[in-house]
Amino acid sequence: MSRYARRRVANRIYLALSFAATAVGLIFLVLVLYALLRNGVPALSGTLFTAATPPPGSAGGLANAIYGSVVMTVVATLVGTPVGILTGTFLAEFGRGSPFAAVVRFVNDILLSAPSIIIGLFVYQIVVVPMGHFSAWAGSIALALIVIPVVVRTTENMLALVPNSLREAASALGTPQWRVIMQVIYRAAIQGMLTGVMLAVARIAGETAPLLFTALNNQFWTANMNAPMANLPVVIFQFALSPYNDWQVLAWGGAMLITVTILALNILARLLAGWSNQTP
Amino acid sequence: MAIGTISGQLGRQREFDATFRAATAAAALLVLLLLGGVMVALGVGAWPAFSHFGPGFLVNSAWNPVSDQFGALPAIFGTLVTSLIAMLIAVPLALGVAVFLTELCPPVLRRPIGTMIELLAAVPSIIYGIWGLFVLAPFLQLTVQPILIDIFGGIPIIGLLFEGPPLGLGILTAGFILAMMVLPFIASVMRDVFQTVPPMLRESAYGLGATTSEVVRDIVVPFTRTGIIGGVMLGLGRALGETMAVTFVIGNAHEIHASLLAPGTTISATLANEFTEAVSKLYVSSLFALGFILFVITFLVLAAAKFMLFRLERQAGG
Numbered sequence: 001m002s003r004y005a006r007r008r009v010a011n012r013i014y015l016a017l018s019f020a021a022t023a024v025g026l027i028f029l030v031l032v033l034y035a036l037l038r039n040g041v042p043a044l045s046g047t048l049f050t051a052a053t054p055p056p057g058s059a060g061g062l063a064n065a066i067y068g069s070v071v072m073t074v075v076a077t078l079v080g081t082p083v084g085i086l087t088g089t090f091l092a093e094f095g096r097g098s099p100f101a102a103v104v105r106f107v108n109d110i111l112l113s114a115p116s117i118i119i120g121l122f123v124y125q126i127v128v129v130p131m132g133h134f135s136a137w138a139g140s141i142a143l144a145l146i147v148i149p150v151v152v153r154t155t156e157n158m159l160a161l162v163p164n165s166l167r168e169a170a171s172a173l174g175t176p177q178w179r180v181i182m183q184v185i186y187r188a189a190i191q192g193m194l195t196g197v198m199l200a201v202a203r204i205a206g207e208t209a210p211l212l213f214t215a216l217n218n219q220f221w222t223a224n225m226n227a228p229m230a231n232l233p234v235v236i237f238q239f240a241l242s243p244y245n246d247w248q249v250l251a252w253g254g255a256m257l258i259t260v261t262i263l264a265l266n267i268l269a270r271l272l273a274g275w276s277n278q279t280p
Numbered sequence: 281m282a283i284g285t286i287s288g289q290l291g292r293q294r295e296f297d298a299t300f301r302a303a304t305a306a307a308a309l310l311v312l313l314l315l316g317g318v319m320v321a322l323g324v325g326a327w328p329a330f331s332h333f334g335p336g337f338l339v340n341s342a343w344n345p346v347s348d349q350f351g352a353l354p355a356i357f358g359t360l361v362t363s364l365i366a367m368l369i370a371v372p373l374a375l376g377v378a379v380f381l382t383e384l385c386p387p388v389l390r391r392p393i394g395t396m397i398e399l400l401a402a403v404p405s406i407i408y409g410i411w412g413l414f415v416l417a418p419f420l421q422l423t424v425q426p427i428l429i430d431i432f433g434g435i436p437i438i439g440l441l442f443e444g445p446p447l448g449l450g451i452l453t454a455g456f457i458l459a460m461m462v463l464p465f466i467a468s469v470m471r472d473v474f475q476t477v478p479p480m481l482r483e484s485a486y487g488l489g490a491t492t493s494e495v496v497r498d499i500v501v502p503f504t505r506t507g508i509i510g511g512v513m514l515g516l517g518r519a520l521g522e523t524m525a526v527t528f529v530i531g532n533a534h535e536i537h538a539s540l541l542a543p544g545t546t547i548s549a550t551l552a553n554e555f556t557e558a559v560s561k562l563y564v565s566s567l568f569a570l571g572f573i574l575f576v577i578t579f580l581v582l583a584a585a586k587f588m589l590f591r592l593e594r595q596a597g598g
Contacts, residue, residue: 007491007494008491010491010493011491011492011493011494014379014492014493014496015379015384015492015493017376018375018376018377018379018380018383018384019376019380019384020376021372021373021374021375021376021377021380022376022377022380022381022385022393022397024373025373025377025396025397025400025463025464025467026393026396026397028400028460028463029396029397029399029400029403031411031415032403032407032408032411035411035414035415036407036411039414082307083307083310083311084307086303086304086306086307086308087304087307087308087310087311089304090304090305090307090308091308093304094301094304094305095305095308100308101308103312104308104309104311104312106583106586107311107312107314107315108311109582109586110315110579110582110583110586111311111314111315113514113517113518113578113582114318114521114575114578114579114582115520115521115522115523115548115574115575115578116521116523117521117523117548117551117552117571117574118318118322118521118571118574118575118578119318120551121321121322121325121551121555121568121571122317122318122321122322124555125321125322125324125325125568126317126321145314148311148314149311152311176293176294176296176297177297177300177301178293178296178297178299178300178301179293181300182300202402203402205404206403206404206405206406206407207404207405208404208405208406208523208524209405209523209524209548209552212552212555212556213555213556216556233404233406233524236406236410237406237409237524237527240409240410240413240414240528241413241528248414251410252410255406255407255410258404258406258407259403259404259407262402262403262404263399263402263403266398266399266402267395267399270395
C-alpha cells in the first residue's frame with residue numbers, strides 16, 4: 001500500500017471513530033429519554049398532580065413534592081438572582097482588571113463546579129444547626145447558593161458583549177453611571193441575562209444533594225417554610241430505592257416531570273440567546 | 281434652574297453612584313466570603329474527627345458506626361477509582377465529539393448536535409441515578425459483566441479486576457454513569473478550545489496536503505494542549521463530586537476490593553446515604569471530615585483546570 005493510501009485509510013478510520021463517539025453521546029441521551037417516557041407515562045394520571053405522596057400500598061400523587069420544588073426553586077431564584085447580577089455587574093463594569101475582581105472571578109468559577117453536596121453540608125452547618133431543625137428555608141438557601149455562580153458567569157459575559165460606545169455615548173450625555181448601567185447596559189443585555197437566570201432555574205430544579213440535609217422531606221402537605229418540605233428530587237430518591245412497586249412508578253413519573261421541565265427550559269433559554277444574538 | 285439645585289442634584293447622583301458601586305462590590309465580596317465560609321464551616325464540623333483519629337483517618341479503612349470507628353480510605357478509594365474509570369471512558373469519547381463538531385460536521389447540523397450533547401449535561405444527576413439503577417445496572421449484570429468475566433477472568437493480575445459475581449451494582453457501573461455525565465462537559469470545553477486555533481494555521485496544514493486526522497493530531501491538539509487538559513480537569517472535578525447518580529448504583533459498601541465488579545462507596549455517596557441517620561457526634565464529624573477532604577480535592581483539581589484554561593486564553597489572545 002502506498003504511503004498516500006495508508007494516510008487516507010488512517011484518516012478514514014479516525015473520522016469514523018469521531019463520528020462513532022458523537023453517535024454514542026447522542027444514543028445515551030435517546031436511551032435516557034426513552035426510559036423516562038416508557039416508565040414515566042404510565043404514572044401520569046389526574047391524582048399525580050392533586051394527591052400527596054402516599055404510604056406504601058395506597059394510591060397517591062406527587063402534589064406536595066411538586067409544590068415544594070416549585071416554592072423552593074422560586075425563593076432560591078429570587079434570592080440568588082439579585083446577588084448574582086450585582087456581582088456580575090461589578091466584575092464587568094467596575095472591577096475590570098482589578099486584582100480583587102480577578103480573585104472573585106476565580107472563586108466564582110470554583111463555586112460553579114464545586115460539588116453540590118458540599119453546599120448542602122455548608123448550609124446544614126450554618127442554618128440547620130443554629131435553627132435546630134430542617135426547613136424549607138434552609139433548602140431554598142442551599143439552592144440560592146447554586147444559583148449565584150451561574151448568574152454571575154452569564155451576567156458578566158453578557159455585559160462584556162455590550163459595546164463600549166454605548167457606555168461612552170450615555171456618559172457623554174452626562175448620565176450618572178448607575179443610570180448608564182441600569183437603563184442602557186442592562187437593557188442591551190437583558191435577553192442574555194434572562195437566559196442565564198433560566199439556565200440557573202433549570203440547574204436547581206433537579207438538584208437533590210443540597211436538599212438532603214436541608215429541606216429533608218415530608219410525607220404530608222405543608223406550606224410552612226419553617227418545617228421540612230417535600231420536594232421532587234428527594235422524593236424520587238426515596239421512592240426509587242424503595243421496594244414498593246407503586247412508589248417506584250411515582251418516582252419515574254416525577255423523574256419524567258423534572259426532565260421534561262428542565263430540557264424545555266434549556267431549549268427555551270438557548271432559543272432566547274440565539275434570537276438575541278441575531279438582533280443587533 | 282438655580283445653580284444650587286443643579287449642584288445639589290449632581291451631588292445626589294454622585295451618592296447614588298457610590299451606593300450602586302458599593303452594592304455591587306458587596307455582592308462580589310459575598311461570593312468571595314461564600315467560598316471561605318464553606319471551608320471554615322466544613323473545617324469546624326470536621327475538627328472533632330480529625331483531632332480524635334489524627335492523620336490515620338485518611339488511611340484507616342474501618343467504618344463502624346456502632347463502635348464509633350471511622351476511616352476515610354474506602355470512600356477516598358471509591359471516589360478516585362470511579363472518577364478514573366469515568367475519565368478513561370469519557371476523555372476519548374469527548375475528543376471524538378469535539379473533532380466531529382469542529383472538523384467533520386456539516387455547518388447546518390453543528391448547532392443542533394452541539395445542543396443535544398449539551399442537553400446531556402442538563403439532565404439532573406438523580407435522573408441518571410434512577411436510569412442507572414433500573415436500566416443500566418440490569419443490562420450490565422446480564423449482558424456485559426458475564427462477557428468481561430469470561431474474557432478477562434482467567435488472565436492473571438487483570439483477572440483480579442473482574443473477580444466475583446456480576447452484581448450489576450458496583451464501582452464499574454458507577455464509573456460508567458459518571459462517564460456519561462462528564463462527557464458533555466469535557467466535549468464542550470474541547471470544542472470551544474479547538475475553535476481558538478487560528479484558521480490560518482489549520483488552512484496552511486491543509487494546503488500542504490495534510491489529512492484531517494493529521495491536522496487534528498499535529499496542529500489542533502498541540503496548539504490547544506493546555507486547554508484540553510483544563511477541560512479534562514474540569515470534567516474530573518465534576519466526576520469527583522457527583523453524588524446522586526453514584527449513590528444509586530455503587531452498592532454503598534465501605535469496602536476496598538481489587539475487583540471493579542464489587543460494590544464500594546464514594547465520599548459523596550456516603551454523605552448522601554448516612555448523614556441524616558448519623559447519631560453520634562463523632563459520626564457526624566467524620567462525615568464532615570469526608571466532606572472537607574472532598575472539598576480540598578475538588579478545589580485543587582478545579583483550580584488547576586482554571587489555571588490551564590486561563591493560560592490558553594492568554595496564549596490565544598496574545
